[in-house]
Amino acid sequence: MGKLTDPDMRAYLGNAYSSINRNKIRGTLAEIDFRDYIVNLGFGPRISAGGWILRSTGEGEFGHNTVVAFPETIKIGVDYSQNRALPMPTVGLHTICATFHQIGIRSYFCSPREIVEGDATSVKWSAKQLGVPHETEYLDLHEAIVIHRARVKRYNFLSHHTDTSSIPMNAVEEQFSIQNLLVSLQNQYIMEVSDIDGILWGQENTYPIEIKEKTAGIDARIGQYFGLDIGPFVKLAFYAAKRGNLHSIYVVREIDNEEDRGLIAWRYITFSRIAQFASWIFQGGGQAMGGGMSGVVKIPKSEFSVLDQTALGKL
Numbered sequence: 001m002g003k004l005t006d007p008d009m010r011a012y013l014g015n016a017y018s019s020i021n022r023n024k025i026r027g028t029l030a031e032i033d034f035r036d037y038i039v040n041l042g043f044g045p046r047i048s049a050g051g052w053i054l055r056s057t058g059e060g061e062f063g064h065n066t067v068v069a070f071p072e073t074i075k076i077g078v079d080y081s082q083n084r085a086l087p088m089p090t091v092g093l094h095t096i097c098a099t100f101h102q103i104g105i106r107s108y109f110c111s112p113r114e115i116v117e118g119d120a121t122s123v124k125w126s127a128k129q130l131g132v133p134h135e136t137e138y139l140d141l142h143e144a145i146v147i148h149r150a151r152v153k154r155y156n157f158l159s160h161h162t163d164t165s166s167i168p169m170n171a172v173e174e175q176f177s178i179q180n181l182l183v184s185l186q187n188q189y190i191m192e193v194s195d196i197d198g199i200l201w202g203q204e205n206t207y208p209i210e211i212k213e214k215t216a217g218i219d220a221r222i223g224q225y226f227g228l229d230i231g232p233f234v235k236l237a238f239y240a241a242k243r244g245n246l247h248s249i250y251v252v253r254e255i256d257n258e259e260d261r262g263l264i265a266w267r268y269i270t271f272s273r274i275a276q277f278a279s280w281i282f283q284g285g286g287q288a289m290g291g292g293m294s295g296v297v298k299i300p301k302s303e304f305s306v307l308d309q310t311a312l313g314k315l
Contacts, residue, residue: 002080002115006169009076009176012120013167015158016179020166026261028171030213030253031197037266038200041309045092048199049073050178053105053235054191056148065148068100068107068196069127071181073174080115080123086138087111089130096199097131099206103242107131108145110181111138121158123180147189157183194235202315205247208239213253213261216301222279226252226267226304227296230282236271249315250274250299251307267304268311277303 031050038047051070055063072087074080089109097107108127116122127144129136138144167175182193200207210232216224228250239248248271256262279298305311 001117002082002084003077003117004074004115004120004176005118006076006172008118008120009074009172010164010167012158013172013176013179014162014164015160016183017162017164018160020162020164025166025168026213027211028175029168029261031211032168032171032174033253033263034209034211034251034266035198038312041312043200043312045090046201048093048096048196048201050174050198051196052178052182052185053194053196054147054185054189057190057192058149061148062192066105067145067147068097068105069145069181069185070107070109070196071125071177072109072111074112074115074123074177074180075173080112082114084113086113086126086128089128092201094130096201096206099131099244099246101131103244103246105242106145110141112177113138120176120180123184125181125184141184142188145185147185147191149190151186151188151190154187157186194231200249200315202247203313205245205315207315208236208246208248209251210236210248211251211253213255215255215258217298219279219298222298222300224301225279225298226254226301227298228274228278230295230297233274233278233297236274240271240275247271252304266307267301268307269299269304273303274299 035047038044048070051068054067056065093109100107107130109130110125110127112123113126114124125141126138127141128138129144196208197211198209200209214226216226219225236248239246249268252267254264254267256264277300282295282297
């Protein structure tokens with residue numbers, strides 16, 4: 001048997017996360033709410049789950065080797081024994097990954113092939129390359145995904161003791177799966193990593209999505225605005241530089257206040273409009289999801305559009 005419980009997953013996340021702040025929880029909730037919103041509008045097959053974008057480091061090699069990885073979500077109480085049949089990825093994910101392949105980014109769907117019951121550190125992953133014009137087989141994770149710099153000296157990525165009781169029940173499985181895959185890769189390679197909140201498959205283009213929950217700020221020069229941390233801004237710029245039919249968007253779950261989190265509207269803006277209208281002067285922000293302090297780019301709220309069924313149908 002190879003089952004995990006909610007406490008198993010929370011204990012693992014407590015070892016993996018250096019801290020859990022309010023912004024991290026709210027960001028996680030916004031991602032879950034967004035996928036639920038997309039499903040309810042009838043666009044569920046066009047949105048991917050979260051994942052990672054990873055790239056090589058080292059002098060002369062930094063950023064030259066880029067990989068995208070999407071994990072299968074490990075479910076509480078489901079048996080993941082060694083002889084399980086590994087799933088076929090969805091057609092939508094194949095299509096999304098074909099876009100990445102066309103611009104030189106290798107893409108993989110990762111599936112757990114073995115778990116020892118009650119041991120969240122025992123997960124063994126297999127990976128299947130997607131987006132290529134031929135059938136591929138599942139391989140061992142580290143046989144399939146190769147990033148330039150192998151880790152020679154072991155580092156303990158599970159050395160923290162963070163309280164995970166604030167993680168909502170509907171977020172535990174996905175957060176565990178995403179984090180477990182990351183640690184498995186980090187144990188093998190030295191790399192730069194950023195999260196993927198989701199990828200939307202549109203009518204003609206593929207849209208990497210950055211999702212945040214925000215109240216509108218006020219600036220005397222700009223009026224109402226939404227902020228975007230420098231890290232995500234640079235990541236969206238990377239997608240824009242690769243381009244092809246990759247057109248990233250920034251999605252905001254606009255709320256009325258930070259305590260009740262009452263939804264005002266889902267809003268979005270394409271990166272091309274961010275680049276055109278974002279203020280050239282950024283400011284120091286608050287605590288980022290990772291715990292450090294952030295720098296923020298300000299984007300006028302007036303340049304965002306409401307993301308409703310009509311807008312989704314046109315993307």
